[in-house]
Amino acid sequence: MSVTLHGLATALPAHELPQDLVRRNAERILGPRYPQFERLAASFAQSGIARRWSVAPFEWFDEPHGWADRNAVYLEGGEKMFRDAATGALDRAGWRADEVDTIVTVSTTGIATPSFEARAAAAMGFRGDVTRVPIFGLGCAGGTAGLGIAADLARARPGSKVLLVVVEACTPSFRADRLQKADIIATVLFGDGAAAACLSCDAEGGSGPVAIGPAHQHMWPDTLRIMGWEVDDEGLGVVFDRAIPGFATEHFAEAVDGALAAAGLRRADIDRFVCHPGGAKVVTAIESALSLAEGTLDAERAVLRDCGNMSAPTALFVLERVLASGATGRMLACALGPGFTAAFVVLDVAA
Known part of the structure; x- marks a missing residue:
């Protein structure tokens, strides 16, 4: 549905x-x-x-x-x-x-x-x-x-x-x-x-309209120390491993392909990847992993420039900019987070 x-x-x-x-x-x-x-x-x-x-x-x-x-x-x-x-x-x-x-x-x-x-x-x-x-x-x-x-x-x-x-x-x-x-x-x-x-599920009155398709998550084993929080008496202390860009370059494409396969799709079916910009190096790593031309993820870099990494909402800031640009077609929203986990959602944006 x-x-x-x-x-x-x-x-x-x-x-x-x-x-x-x-x-x-x-x-x-x-x-x-x-x-x-x-x-x-x-x-x-x-x-x-x-x-x-x-x-x-x-x-x-x-x-x-x-x-x-x-x-x-x-x-x-x-x-x-x-x-x-x-x-x-x-x-x-x-x-x-x-x-x-x-x-x-x-x-x-x-x-x-x-x-x-x-x-x-x-x-x-x-x-x-x-x-x-x-x-x-x-x-x-x-x-x-x-x-x-x-x-x-x-x-x-x-x-x-x-x-x-x-x-x-x-x-x-x-x-x-x-x-x-x-x-x-x-x-x-x-x-x-x-x-x-x-x-x-009401198709009337949508933004575009934008249809939200299948969602998928992928969690890698033995990666708990890549990202998260440490808790002590003073508060939350970030766990943010320097290996994240390299990990994305090596492993992200396989997770993307798995998410698309679960939805009956391939990378060639995606007109725009809508990615969480964890940092400048992460954006470049994602472009490399998905064989995208350098600079393809322009909305991601613009959100990072204007707002930094806001953690969870950042990917939706990117989606807002992509939709405002008039982009249409089939998209895949992507983000990496603690677990270490990748999250995906298929989007269909009508002209």
């Missing part, structure tokens, strides 16, 4: 972080404590990122913070982004909040219990009997995997309206105490953002 995308919207928090200013602040805070900082500082210029956005202002990062402080900022900023993204998607779909039957909320950068859809329910106007599906732990793969899960839920209940909201606030996890290379790279790459999508 075909699922239609009725509305897609993105949201950013209030505080802009220009990359050159982030570098200067990181040098001031981390430089005296981290002997390798100068060698790694070139990553700021090589990242392809011009700016990012944060739920916290620059001065917040000057002071040490523990779990309570970090999570409080995540909750406040995350709920605001949830409302902004969800309202945008509902407006574009022409839906009222009280018409939504199922809400899928994806977030991995903090702990929200009750989860964001419950916290925002009164302000949004959701019904009391709405089905809530909060998802934690998918990291950067969460936007693409969440889109597939939301579509499956729409298929399971024909006639129902499903709202997907993907919210990540990465910046409150900035760490000045661990002095690990991964923390420097996280400071180079990550920002905050949210995206939302309205889905149903």
